[in-house]
Amino acid sequence: MSDSNTPLISYSFSFKGTIRDLLRGSGQVMFQQSAWTGLLFIIGIFWGACYSGAPQVAWGALLGLIASTFAGWIIGEHVEDGRDGLWGFNGILVGCAFPTFLAPVPLMWLSLICCAMLTTWMRRGFNNVTAQFKINSLTFPFVALTWIFLLSARELTAIPLADMDTPALIVRIGGEIDWSFGSMIVYWLKGISQVFLINNAVTGVIFLIGLAVCNIWAAVYAAGSSALALAVALLFAADPADVTAGLFGFSPVLTGIALGTTFYKVNWKSALWTAAGVIATVFIQAGMDTLLVPWGMPTLTGPFCVATWLFLLPLYKLNPDVEPDMTDWKSKK
Amino acid sequence: MSDSNTPLISYSFSFKGTIRDLLRGSGQVMFQQSAWTGLLFIIGIFWGACYSGAPQVAWGALLGLIASTFAGWIIGEHVEDGRDGLWGFNGILVGCAFPTFLAPVPLMWLSLICCAMLTTWMRRGFNNVTAQFKINSLTFPFVALTWIFLLSARELTAIPLADMDTPALIVRIGGEIDWSFGSMIVYWLKGISQVFLINNAVTGVIFLIGLAVCNIWAAVYAAGSSALALAVALLFAADPADVTAGLFGFSPVLTGIALGTTFYKVNWKSALWTAAGVIATVFIQAGMDTLLVPWGMPTLTGPFCVATWLFLLPLYKLNPDVEPDMTDWKSKK
Amino acid sequence: MSDSNTPLISYSFSFKGTIRDLLRGSGQVMFQQSAWTGLLFIIGIFWGACYSGAPQVAWGALLGLIASTFAGWIIGEHVEDGRDGLWGFNGILVGCAFPTFLAPVPLMWLSLICCAMLTTWMRRGFNNVTAQFKINSLTFPFVALTWIFLLSARELTAIPLADMDTPALIVRIGGEIDWSFGSMIVYWLKGISQVFLINNAVTGVIFLIGLAVCNIWAAVYAAGSSALALAVALLFAADPADVTAGLFGFSPVLTGIALGTTFYKVNWKSALWTAAGVIATVFIQAGMDTLLVPWGMPTLTGPFCVATWLFLLPLYKLNPDVEPDMTDWKSKK
Structure with a gap:
């Protein structure tokens, strides 16, 4: 065929x-x-x-x-x-x-x-x-x-x-944040490991190394996006159970790599736009969590898709002399 | 106007x-x-x-x-x-x-x-x-x-x-399958009659005759799709109340006629693709049933539309020398 | 940028x-x-x-x-x-x-x-x-x-x-209609003020004056659409609490101005089409209310968007010698 x-x-x-x-x-x-x-x-x-x-x-x-x-x-x-x-x-x-x-x-x-x-x-x-x-x-x-x-x-x-999860009408809020520095590092790394639905800080380190092997900027943006998403989730007092499991990190990590290093080239304009996209992903994650509660369904990487589409669709030209083309990507080898 | x-x-x-x-x-x-x-x-x-x-x-x-x-x-x-x-x-x-x-x-x-x-x-x-x-x-x-x-x-x-139905959070599972051959025939025919929201085996026979009068392949695909959908629903232990009323059949019947005889011409490649589409329709039917439970709403022919769109959208060329055009159909008279 | x-x-x-x-x-x-x-x-x-x-x-x-x-x-x-x-x-x-x-x-x-x-x-x-x-x-x-x-x-x-609202599975029906002429005027004006989420009849008058200052037809269509929507909502016995607060009026008001005076020019054909769109908006409003009940969410101006899109998408040519273009609007100053 x-x-x-x-x-x-x-x-x-x-x-x-x-x-x-x-x-x-x-x-x-x-x-x-x-x-x-x-x-x-x-x-x-x-x-x-x-x-x-x-x-x-x-x-x-x-x-x-x-x-x-x-x-x-x-x-x-x-x-x-x-x-x-x-x-x-x-x-x-x-x-x-x-x-x-x-x-x-x-x-x-x-x-x-x-x-x-x-x-x-x-x-x-x-x-x-x-x-x-x-x-x-x-x-x-x-x-x-x-x-x-x-x-x-x-x-x-x-x-x-x-x-x-059991289908419900109310978003469950549970768990507790451990505000120690060590725990923050763990939450941050789990935000990266959850891209593949893995809840493990060591896996987060291995993923970062994997990114760095191919493209150092991708590793930097993944790390930065998970940290920024964690900060926003903590500032807005997101559900501690989700924050501590890294569930507010994985979609922003993908948004960050996609916007900042894949569809736009790295520069300060695209970095600002990416930061906005990463912050928006946190709200989209929380919104989609709420949306799926009546079915007890996981968001998967849906928030990443929605956020990245929203920030690509305007087709803003953030790199000088480069017409934006978001239909596909060629990543650096 | x-x-x-x-x-x-x-x-x-x-x-x-x-x-x-x-x-x-x-x-x-x-x-x-x-x-x-x-x-x-x-x-x-x-x-x-x-x-x-x-x-x-x-x-x-x-x-x-x-x-x-x-x-x-x-x-x-x-x-x-x-x-x-x-x-x-x-x-x-x-x-x-x-x-x-x-x-x-x-x-x-x-x-x-x-x-x-x-x-x-x-x-x-x-x-x-x-x-x-x-x-x-x-x-x-x-x-x-x-x-x-x-x-x-x-x-x-x-x-x-x-x-x-009353709006609910949990999909109701009820009724019982009668595994006799006669009952299977009834479920299979009701899968065809439910295209027009009719729960009646005789109507299913009349519909099959109606299809055969115009296009024998349409009748064959309708009969085959209802049977295949019934088999998949039974294999995956779908809600007996729905299975016995033919509610797992009507969307696959439409998917089968659409893919196998309307938008693609009949050949073995398109038959395989249609079989995949019919099986997918059963899952989409169950998924959409669950999706609409909080409003107690019927799926109508929504699963057929979604499944057929999904299998037409790739525009795969399954008939030699024919560019696929799915924008409209001319049925054989 | x-x-x-x-x-x-x-x-x-x-x-x-x-x-x-x-x-x-x-x-x-x-x-x-x-x-x-x-x-x-x-x-x-x-x-x-x-x-x-x-x-x-x-x-x-x-x-x-x-x-x-x-x-x-x-x-x-x-x-x-x-x-x-x-x-x-x-x-x-x-x-x-x-x-x-x-x-x-x-x-x-x-x-x-x-x-x-x-x-x-x-x-x-x-x-x-x-x-x-x-x-x-x-x-x-x-x-x-x-x-x-x-x-x-x-x-x-x-x-x-x-x-x-608290998330729920059942649409709450409450309140009571006061069938006096004075109350009808108030409901009608609140239908206009709710465009900006304001529940106030005087604001409705000010909004009508605001429209008339720029375009008398816009004021006429806003007034007419709110009245027509109120009549349809009363005929179909819509939730009194929503009717009395003008919540069945604001989306139809926007649909009326959009279809009747913005995307089509005023004539009797477009007026009939607009009336159909305004009536449809009432049903879309009620449908979307029900749709959002599991999250206790407001429809905002969603019903207006959906209704207006539905009535613009066919691109029917209702004004002689004018090719319809709905991509943007230039309002009269």
Whole structure:
């Protein structure tokens, strides 16, 4: 199968090449087209998942990554996207999310594979929509399809829920902030590890190293965005349970890398715009938390998508002599 | 009134011609531009509605069909759309839905007429939006406007509710599956009859005959899609009350006809793609059921629209030498 | 900072000119590019806010107006938009909404300023989206961003809520209609004053005078739309508490001015279409009320946006020899 623009060449397998493209798919979750970055991300996932006694999350990540990359090949998607790792980044996130929120029964694994494959195909369609507005669908294929599956699991009783909130009308506020410096560092690092739904400070360090290996600015913006988001969440007295688990950090981290280093080049104008975007992401995170309470559903990386779209859509020209093009990205290798 | 592209000729009435165009409007609910198909659909609706003691649903269908077709004429819509039955298919669905969910008071009938007329006008607008993405609005004018009216009926107390669920936070799971072969046949046929909100196996047979009269492949895909959807719903242990009433079948039936026989031509590649779309529709149905629980609202054909859009949007080329065009359809007569 | 289409000239300040542009921003809430109209609107806001003992709403309006206009200048938005008052109309509405629904603590004022500034920037992006469909984003930047902030305030505990409903599953119906002629006049005028979230009949009179000063048809359509909406709401027995507070009037008033006098020229065809749009707005208002009940959230001017978009999207040509263009408006001065 092929879409109308597919060139005649199709994806060719080789042990080394395919491993590299899979690892790039992991790296592209944070916009880095580097196999080393992707490898460190996967190491971080395994560390965090095993540490918290949920290794199925790490195995799910690998499975989702492979399934979605494989899906690009069978449908005959653009080969250059496969080489850039763009077939895999939604799938690895699906693979982290399913075993986190659903019980590890066989039908869950089957659904995980199907959903991961769908993200690659639906990404083409979502990009056809967003390209009309000169933006990219980002991780929204993962978000939308995972939302559908998680919602459906409440009526499809063959897949029991694992760690999903009870539907409610009131946002639960709980837990307590530990204001020591050490705890702040932990919250800050967990804000980075939660990009892959991992609640672990060491994983946060590994992710930062992974970013720095490919693009030092990406590491700087990730670190800065998590810190800024933490400060805003503390200033506005956000739900302590979420703050201490890093749940106010992961979307701002992605917004920061996307706006500050991927779609705009680094300069002081784009840095200011990125800071505004990161702060807005905190409010969008809290708003979307409230929005999803009646279904007990997680926001996933939805706040990142919404915030980044909002700050890309005006197409402001923040880099001199560069016409802004937000339809796709080429990250530095 | 006319839009900017209207040709000079306007719709001309004749007893035979207008009856034919009305019946085609009925047939177009399942993408068939055949008056005979439409006639059989209406016979099936009357059978099922009268059998269950709710003849107002059948009269509503006729009223909605006439009102929406009439609306195309007064606003000066494209004549060829009227001749193809495209003015009526949203209206007949409005006419089935209103007396099903709302009490048959005079203001309900007035609202039904207004809403049915609006579908024809709003279809032009919705198509202006979806055409940007090279897809069609399908039955979404019916879905969106009926949702608005049903939601509003909870605050506009002059229209009492008839058969709407109580708003809740938890999806109700109830009823029981009868695993006998005969019951499976009934569930399968009800999956087809529910396209027009009719819960009746005989109506399902009449609808299949109606499809076969115009296009044998449409009948095959409708039958196959309802069966596949039933199997998936049973495998994932979906809510028995919904499964036994055919509520997991009607959206997949429409997805199957749309993808497999209308927007793509029949071949093995498009058949596989359609099967994937039908399976996805089951999950989208369950997900949308959960989504609408806080308002006790029915999904209508929303899952069909979402699933079909998702599988059309990538614009994959599944038929050799045919550029995919999903903006509109010409069904075989 | 500048977007790619910005001319070289930038906004230049002068005491008289800037005051005029600020006042025009107030007038543009009802599509009037007149400083006198804007001045009368602000007088009406102060009258109503002080009368009900909530002067912070009026000060918020001024603050939001100034912040959003200022935001247009720092980002280097199109100067002609600033001169036309298009930088300010979303911001003044943000300024009315925040102190109405949130407690007047310092962080609320800070959020108000940030949100008002964001409306100007996001308006550029929203218009980039809606322009694809040949329509304008209207007051949706205000609606979307205020929804996000109000939702987030349920999790960001540093900003206490003031006058927001408790989340619920059932639409509350309360109060009683006083059917005397005098009360009907009051409900009708409050339908106009609620455009700026003011519940005061005198303010309604001042707003009508403000409209008449700039465009007598705008005043006629505002008055007529509020009356028609009141009649429909009473006919369908809408929630008395909302009817008596004018909450079924404000969105129809905006729909009436937008459709009847701004995007279409006044004639009998457009008047009929506008009447249909005004009636539809009442149902959309009731539907959106129900939709937002699980979060206890106000609809703001959301029903106006949805209704006006629905009636603009078909791009029907209702004025002879005029190609419809709904992407922007130039109001008569």
